[in-house]
Amino acid sequence: MFNDSSTRIAAGLREWIAAAAPGARLPSTRSLVAEYGASPVTVQKALRALASEGLVEARPGVGTFVRAVRAARPSDYGWQTAALGSPPARIPRQPAALRPAANDVIALHSGYPDRELLPERLVRAAFTRAARGDAALSRPPTAGLPELQSWFAAELGEATPAGITPPAPSDVIVLPGSQTGLCSVFRVLVGTGRPLLMESPTFWGAIIAAAREGVEVVPIPSGPGGPDPDALARAFEQTGARAFYAQPNFANPTGAQWTDALTGRVLDVVREHGAFLIEDDWAHEFGIDAQVAPVAARDDGGHVVYLRSLTKSVSPSVRVAAVIARGPARERILADAQAESMYVSGTLQAAALDIVTQPAWRTHLRGLRHQLASRRDLLVRSLAEHVPASHLEAVPQGGLNLWVRLPDDTDLPRLVRACEDDGVLVVSGDEWFPAEPTGAYLRLNYSGPGPSAFPRAAGVIGRHLEH
Amino acid sequence: MFNDSSTRIAAGLREWIAAAAPGARLPSTRSLVAEYGASPVTVQKALRALASEGLVEARPGVGTFVRAVRAARPSDYGWQTAALGSPPARIPRQPAALRPAANDVIALHSGYPDRELLPERLVRAAFTRAARGDAALSRPPTAGLPELQSWFAAELGEATPAGITPPAPSDVIVLPGSQTGLCSVFRVLVGTGRPLLMESPTFWGAIIAAAREGVEVVPIPSGPGGPDPDALARAFEQTGARAFYAQPNFANPTGAQWTDALTGRVLDVVREHGAFLIEDDWAHEFGIDAQVAPVAARDDGGHVVYLRSLTKSVSPSVRVAAVIARGPARERILADAQAESMYVSGTLQAAALDIVTQPAWRTHLRGLRHQLASRRDLLVRSLAEHVPASHLEAVPQGGLNLWVRLPDDTDLPRLVRACEDDGVLVVSGDEWFPAEPTGAYLRLNYSGPGPSAFPRAAGVIGRHLEH
Numbered sequence: 001m002f003n004d005s006s007t008r009i010a011a012g013l014r015e016w017i018a019a020a021a022p023g024a025r026l027p028s029t030r031s032l033v034a035e036y037g038a039s040p041v042t043v044q045k046a047l048r049a050l051a052s053e054g055l056v057e058a059r060p061g062v063g064t065f066v067r068a069v070r071a072a073r074p075s076d077y078g079w080q081t082a083a084l085g086s087p088p089a090r091i092p093r094q095p096a097a098l099r100p101a102a103n104d105v106i107a108l109h110s111g112y113p114d115r116e117l118l119p120e121r122l123v124r125a126a127f128t129r130a131a132r133g134d135a136a137l138s139r140p141p142t143a144g145l146p147e148l149q150s151w152f153a154a155e156l157g158e159a160t161p162a163g164i165t166p167p168a169p170s171d172v173i174v175l176p177g178s179q180t181g182l183c184s185v186f187r188v189l190v191g192t193g194r195p196l197l198m199e200s201p202t203f204w205g206a207i208i209a210a211a212r213e214g215v216e217v218v219p220i221p222s223g224p225g226g227p228d229p230d231a232l233a234r235a236f237e238q239t240g241a242r243a244f245y246a247q248p249n250f251a252n253p254t255g256a257q258w259t260d261a262l263t264g265r266v267l268d269v270v271r272e273h274g275a276f277l278i279e280d281d282w283a284h285e286f287g288i289d290a291q292v293a294p295v296a297a298r299d300d301g302g303h304v305v306y307l308r309s310l311t312k313s314v315s316p317s318v319r320v321a322a323v324i325a326r327g328p329a330r331e332r333i334l335a336d337a338q339a340e341s342m343y344v345s346g347t348l349q350a351a352a353l354d355i356v357t358q359p360a361w362r363t364h365l366r367g368l369r370h371q372l373a374s375r376r377d378l379l380v381r382s383l384a385e386h387v388p389a390s391h392l393e394a395v396p397q398g399g400l401n402l403w404v405r406l407p408d409d410t411d412l413p414r415l416v417r418a419c420e421d422d423g424v425l426v427v428s429g430d431e432w433f434p435a436e437p438t439g440a441y442l443r444l445n446y447s448g449p450g451p452s453a454f455p456r457a458a459g460v461i462g463r464h465l466e467h
Numbered sequence: 468m469f470n471d472s473s474t475r476i477a478a479g480l481r482e483w484i485a486a487a488a489p490g491a492r493l494p495s496t497r498s499l500v501a502e503y504g505a506s507p508v509t510v511q512k513a514l515r516a517l518a519s520e521g522l523v524e525a526r527p528g529v530g531t532f533v534r535a536v537r538a539a540r541p542s543d544y545g546w547q548t549a550a551l552g553s554p555p556a557r558i559p560r561q562p563a564a565l566r567p568a569a570n571d572v573i574a575l576h577s578g579y580p581d582r583e584l585l586p587e588r589l590v591r592a593a594f595t596r597a598a599r600g601d602a603a604l605s606r607p608p609t610a611g612l613p614e615l616q617s618w619f620a621a622e623l624g625e626a627t628p629a630g631i632t633p634p635a636p637s638d639v640i641v642l643p644g645s646q647t648g649l650c651s652v653f654r655v656l657v658g659t660g661r662p663l664l665m666e667s668p669t670f671w672g673a674i675i676a677a678a679r680e681g682v683e684v685v686p687i688p689s690g691p692g693g694p695d696p697d698a699l700a701r702a703f704e705q706t707g708a709r710a711f712y713a714q715p716n717f718a719n720p721t722g723a724q725w726t727d728a729l730t731g732r733v734l735d736v737v738r739e740h741g742a743f744l745i746e747d748d749w750a751h752e753f754g755i756d757a758q759v760a761p762v763a764a765r766d767d768g769g770h771v772v773y774l775r776s777l778t779k780s781v782s783p784s785v786r787v788a789a790v791i792a793r794g795p796a797r798e799r800i801l802a803d804a805q806a807e808s809m810y811v812s813g814t815l816q817a818a819a820l821d822i823v824t825q826p827a828w829r830t831h832l833r834g835l836r837h838q839l840a841s842r843r844d845l846l847v848r849s850l851a852e853h854v855p856a857s858h859l860e861a862v863p864q865g866g867l868n869l870w871v872r873l874p875d876d877t878d879l880p881r882l883v884r885a886c887e888d889d890g891v892l893v894v895s896g897d898e899w900f901p902a903e904p905t906g907a908y909l910r911l912n913y914s915g916p917g918p919s920a921f922p923r924a925a926g927v928i929g930r931h932l933e934h
Contacts, residue, residue, distance in 0.1 A: 075793065077795060083741050098809070112606055127597065127814060131590075137585055179806075274549055301542070316813065317604065317605070332551060339675045341647050345815055
């Protein structure tokens, strides 16, 4: 009747299982050996057959158990609706700039530079060294590895003119990315329900962070010349705000770089109102025709809170940023960082420090500058040729983006979809406005993969814009 | 008059500098060569001498500049007092358990296992491999590397009994540490000013996270037998709370592990009140006489939100944790994580996955169990012998801590200081109480360096307790 002993044992156990409760434990191998007069190997073979049928599951060292038939029944999480209440703020679920892209599309949407612009050999070598070092197995202080704090302080110190006290290493707090820094700084310096002045348009990540922290965003008009300092002063007076968030160097998306005069004006306004300037120096390594001049280097009164990230220029996996702040503000931010993340992985900090202190890092940055220049210029030329209806208010002197004005009657969602259907990813400028958009814009990033396709991409945009 | 040319050039430049403004650029090397009739090497020697005196600073590739005398003048950050207002909540600046310790002290205070308990070779090998892989240069999705999501889901799935739907990989959100997870979950599931039920005593990091998020903490008495389910039910009714934070397996600090019956009771209470159980499975790998049985494995209705970290068992530098949640709660947490940190470093995720999927990881965990057993037993014996006035309500079956009751009239701050003066770091149990302490406790961690010194440490505690 049975071909072999294991088949016989399996058949017997199938009957046993049919009568057993889900989760019940099968008789032990030893007792099955005794019951069926078979060898342990034969019993194991029978159990494996039952497991492969999904009837039982083995938990090594514990035993074999009857498996429940796990039907994919619909779950009812309706009770959570009452428990969760309304969402606290509208936070977009998937910002367009974070969308992954397939290899066969032309990606002008992302904010992250393509791998060919990253210091790949330096990153791999630094991680390999960090794997051998002390940092791989130890816990750094909350404020950061002291050597990395010193490096961030020295970098800003080098830009600090005579007569102004440069930051101390202890003014530096290392964080797991500048997005965390934005959230922390908005929470600590502004707080729920209180006003925060922000350039408009500005970085979507800052808009999301402000929404998360529940601060009341007050938009300050900004363009290729930077923010309007008179509008800034009026907004401080009218709202009683104590903080202004801005990107003074190669702002995302406009590309604006503040002049010395504007920097002076803004600092005066901020000081007069006893307020903070939250400076997001996101493009520190992305100067093309001009170098970055941090506003923070011109202040030693604790008015400028300076955010500096290595993620974009070094590697997305080197998720390391710093906040430089002085006085009680620094204490508040540190206490918040400790409550939020305790510390940043020592491996990431050691790798970051390794990379930025290599002579080859300087060499890499010089090469990067030339690559960004030719990418930017190619995209500018491609737009001029293929998208005659587009208008660039200014060619940015640095950064990674063009901020392209389109005719006012452009149906942006339709245009974005049509381009995507033709394999070109672009983002509607609307995502960069904390309030209503003031015009139809595209933000085009020229640091993505395959710049040789820029003319083709511009052709696609131009064709769909005409319809 | 001058010993050599470089001294002569330096003297000339000193005069020049005395008349120059801070920050002024010195004449170029070429023009100095011409002016002084000296070689470029001699001019450089003079410039180096001035730099070593602090008079000038060289900026490679740019030039040499007059340095300002940077007197350490006192800074006035008084204006920040008005801008910052009162601190939003009392967050302890430096939790005692995070204090670094010198090599010559006996550290019973920290929550982090000593390096000898970590899988050092696995960690180093995994980082070395990650340095060569794709993750070192790419940006993973916000919710995490799909393979790591699958691993976390499978781990909880293996513990899930028949009849209950195991979590899907998409229910997993990878976070940069469980402290970030606590903040996110408290913020999203509870919210500012709303009540959160918490075991008391409990993990100080959760107390800090609750303070940061401004939730109203409602303490639920808990001890070596876990929380009192009747007190839990009453608190849900009286406060209208929708969430309960707990550590059901080897709670920090009490060491409690919930029985099956208690787990069932708590789940019933939570379900009856349409609420969440926030399960912090901090000690997943630290079972000694018993294994961890996650409560989340017994719920597929979205009531249990499960936090699981790899930081303590793998390495402090592998700062990777996961939240497993279902239904709208999962969507809310993911949106919050995206706004807060965007994503977790791919290198850390790849290294974490590499480590936990090696066969050697299982071997390591078996060895760890034995080491923790002998460390725990030695500390228990040492206390019995040298601190007769101390009382252990229960010897924990897992975890890293003893929760030691002392006589009610113990002056804890004095005892902690006296022990520290004698080279033994301990922490007052007060830090583990979200409300007033119910007794005098020490939390002693037996996973620190040098367990052979436990008897000596107990001797120090016993001696100071008598005085």
